[in-house]
Amino acid sequence: MQLKELSSRSGVSGASIKFYLREGLLPPGSTAASPRADYGEGHLRRLELIKTLRKVVRLGLDQIKAVTAGIEDPGLDDVALMGRVQALVLDLAEEPVPDHPLLAGLVGSGRWTDAPSQARNSLNLLLYRMDELGVPADAAVLAAYAQAVDQVAALDIGSVEQAGSRDDLAAAVAVGTHLYSQLLLKMLAVAQASRAMRG
Amino acid sequence: MQLKELSSRSGVSGASIKFYLREGLLPPGSTAASPRADYGEGHLRRLELIKTLRKVVRLGLDQIKAVTAGIEDPGLDDVALMGRVQALVLDLAEEPVPDHPLLAGLVGSGRWTDAPSQARNSLNLLLYRMDELGVPADAAVLAAYAQAVDQVAALDIGSVEQAGSRDDLAAAVAVGTHLYSQLLLKMLAVAQASRAMRG
């Protein structure tokens, strides 16, 4: 398939496809047969992925590039890829952050594993940030949050049933992570509004 | 105080202050005494509010304008102002949305009040959106989320102890809403990562 057909089938303009090629989000088509590139189903899936990450998950092109780079990295297995996608969607921190006293308390109580993770780095960063902003997190609130999120985590939504490709896998994880985060926040807003109106 | 001093005291450039004046985020200074405007502590507080909403809460100028308009609207009492600020931070929907079957179920069970709210509109919008995207929310997950957020809502973090001004009130609500939302999400990520690593 050539550019025009890829464009009409994907709903992405030819100019944008060229742009994504330049940016390295979309791999070049095969030029084996002739100097005119030949695109396949993989390119179509990639464009769908890009559209989803842009419009649904609202990632920037840099973050999308990190996703597609992961998809194309054979040294990254599917589980690691899913971790990277989740980290990008949730804006988790790469670099290690020493534990905040409040988190140290939660971990010390045996609730969570002591292993470092990007999620933990980000939570520590946030707790320090709250201190700096003069809105330190309340220990009681933190304990309640911990209990609540443990219940939620026990459900293990993350079961993405077999995706056909790494592009689809990445899309499913990104969309699921994003939407269920939103769901939690909106439900909390409803619960709080409900309480406020009752009492 | 004149522009130069307002600028140095607030850390906002003179050009930006002029820009905020043009955009109507910052009220004009008094020109009663002389044609050179005189700014006061209120202008300083307003600039702090704008800085906080931009850098911490990451609102756009349009949303900030909605906040400042609310602050200056005498027909809006403090409670209504707090609601508006929260709605802007959480990106809640103004227009009514008919209940989604899943939410109707939760409300029907007596968990939450039946009264409409912006939070409820947004949740309904999200549930419909998830259906459209082919990722319908799972009833069991929703029930678990409901229980979790009810625990959290019971804490009632929203107690902003007396703010000195409506600007400070808006800033406190915006920052609190934003940071505690982030806290919930990051803690969920930690809980999930912890589970994943254990088993």
Next chain:
DNA sequence: CGGATAGGATAGTGTAACTATCCCATATGG
């Protein structure tokens, strides 16, 4: 063989949020 692409290079568009320049009236210090 000729009109329609492909692909590369380059430049333009629109939005958001500033930032810088000009200008002139005025205010203030010497």
Next chain:
DNA sequence: CCATATGGGATAGTTACACTATCCTATCCG
């Protein structure tokens, strides 16, 4: 009382992001 700095308005320029459009030449296909 006058010169210079400053305020405020208007206007234009800048940066970042994500495209979008135009040119050009080589080439493919009917």
